[in-house]
Amino acid sequence: MPTLVLTSQNVLLPSHQEPVPATIQADPTSGKIISIEQGHTSKSQWPSDTYDFVDAGDLYILPGLVDAHVHLNEPGRTDWEGFATGTQAAAAGGVTTVVDMPLNSIPPTTTVANLEMKRDAAKGQLWSDVAFWGGVIPGNQHDLRPLLDAGAKGFKCFLINSGVDEFPNVTEEDLRLAMAELDGTDAALLFHAELELEESVDATRDPHDYATFLASRPQKMEVAAIKMIIRLQESYPNVRCHIVHLTAADALPIIREAKKTNPKLTVETCFHYLTFIADNVPSGHPEFKCCPPIRDEANRKALWDALADGTIDFVVSDHSPCVASLKNVDGGDFMKAWGGVSGLGLGLSALWTGARDSANERNHSISKVMEWTSHRTAVHARLDHRKGSIRMGYDADLIIWDPDAQTQITKDELHFKNKLSPFEGAKLKGQVQQTFLRGKLSWSRSTGFQQPLGQLL
Ligand SMILES: NC(=O)NC(NC(N)=O)C(=O)[O-]
Ligand SMILES: [Zn+2]
Numbered sequence: 001m002p003t004l005v006l007t008s009q010n011v012l013l014p015s016h017q018e019p020v021p022a023t024i025q026a027d028p029t030s031g032k033i034i035s036i037e038q039g040h041t042s043k044s045q046w047p048s049d050t051y052d053f054v055d056a057g058d059l060y061i062l063p064g065l066v067d068a069h070v071h072l073n074e075p076g077r078t079d080w081e082g083f084a085t086g087t088q089a090a091a092a093g094g095v096t097t098v099v100d101m102p103l104n105s106i107p108p109t110t111t112v113a114n115l116e117m118k119r120d121a122a123k124g125q126l127w128s129d130v131a132f133w134g135g136v137i138p139g140n141q142h143d144l145r146p147l148l149d150a151g152a153k154g155f156k157c158f159l160i161n162s163g164v165d166e167f168p169n170v171t172e173e174d175l176r177l178a179m180a181e182l183d184g185t186d187a188a189l190l191f192h193a194e195l196e197l198e199e200s201v202d203a204t205r206d207p208h209d210y211a212t213f214l215a216s217r218p219q220k221m222e223v224a225a226i227k228m229i230i231r232l233q234e235s236y237p238n239v240r241c242h243i244v245h246l247t248a249a250d251a252l253p254i255i256r257e258a259k260k261t262n263p264k265l266t267v268e269t270c271f272h273y274l275t276f277i278a279d280n281v282p283s284g285h286p287e288f289k290c291c292p293p294i295r296d297e298a299n300r301k302a303l304w305d306a307l308a309d310g311t312i313d314f315v316v317s318d319h320s321p322c323v324a325s326l327k328n329v330d331g332g333d334f335m336k337a338w339g340g341v342s343g344l345g346l347g348l349s350a351l352w353t354g355a356r357d358s359a360n361e362r363n364h365s366i367s368k369v370m371e372w373t374s375h376r377t378a379v380h381a382r383l384d385h386r387k388g389s390i391r392m393g394y395d396a397d398l399i400i401w402d403p404d405a406q407t408q409i410t411k412d413e414l415h416f417k418n419k420l421s422p423f424e425g426a427k428l429k430g431q432v433q434q435t436f437l438r439g440k441l442s443w444s445r446s447t448g449f450q451q452p453l454g455q456l457l
């Protein structure tokens, strides 16, 4: 099999703030990067019997994204999403590694036997690599160490109803049992950080208005949960604790304070929280419904600032789809609809668009954007020994990226199963042209999806 050679005037290498001219060789048999040399090269240097030469010209060569928060839902709810469509959506968006959440599939990933069922279901259906988070539910603390030994990267838990019966939320007491098991491991405990507060929803308000739903998930639900997590971590300072999908700006001062003394607290937000604002969510469009919710403009700005100053560590999709009937797209009732945004594969363009928003005086470099979507997410999922950077010996997960292309997102750009997304209609900057997974083409804009060569990590 010929060696893959990728060259460009703009390759993002770990030690550089901006892309530089470089040439990468990848061995398609091992899937590894075997050479990185400064300088753009020409085809004549690479005889076609030995090399498969790809010249990206001025387009950027970037590491593939590691999306550390995705619900693939197979087996059990494969009509919501599946390994094939989910990883195709990933590959077409430059995501070469997906870390699957433990819930919404049946069974959930809460025992080793369940993990094995998911692994079996995934076979032959992967266009990106896939790793698994396990789950903490009441009473499964003795499954946690075996799940780690079987390859789970860490564990998610809910502090509030998860939306599915087979993944119940945990109490502080359950968490102490789980944290005692995780003490001494390097695996993170991931928290859906919202706590139910003793308040009822105002039943007189119109459920088709986004404001009605927003009022039902106030910031103080996140703040209360985050205070509890920080308190718990004081008892188990060696356990990595991670707040998934943060949206509440009110929680940022508390997180900033806690991070001063606790390096094991990490935080993610999502592409949609950095893209959309509550005022612009159209009535009757539950495609925008997720928990915690998309909030106001001042809140979005605070999230961007927190990302820039490191209070928020990285950005993920939280792709959590369902079928149209459950999303209530015909009824348009935010209160009845499934909570979860679909956007797998659109993240890089969405983040790049926001990162270069001159109206909001933002001008983040591509290296920052890749740190937030590739390198730090690889560290989070304990995959940074082979994913998340263009380095010698690392997996040759590489994307060709046009930073200037403008796209208005239509359903044709959505490769996941249920094409219901708040990103439909959005004008986004930057476009993936080709995605290479471990040294082989997985998807290209001109020729589409290739063989499913993804692996389970
Ligand atoms: N059951 C879910 O998939 N929930 C998800 N739903 C959202 N974010 O609205 C999540 O990650 O919490
Ligand atoms: Zn969640």
Ligand SMILES: [Zn+2]
Pocket (backbone or CB within 6 Å): 069, 071, 101, 318, 319, 320
């Ligand atoms: Zn989620």
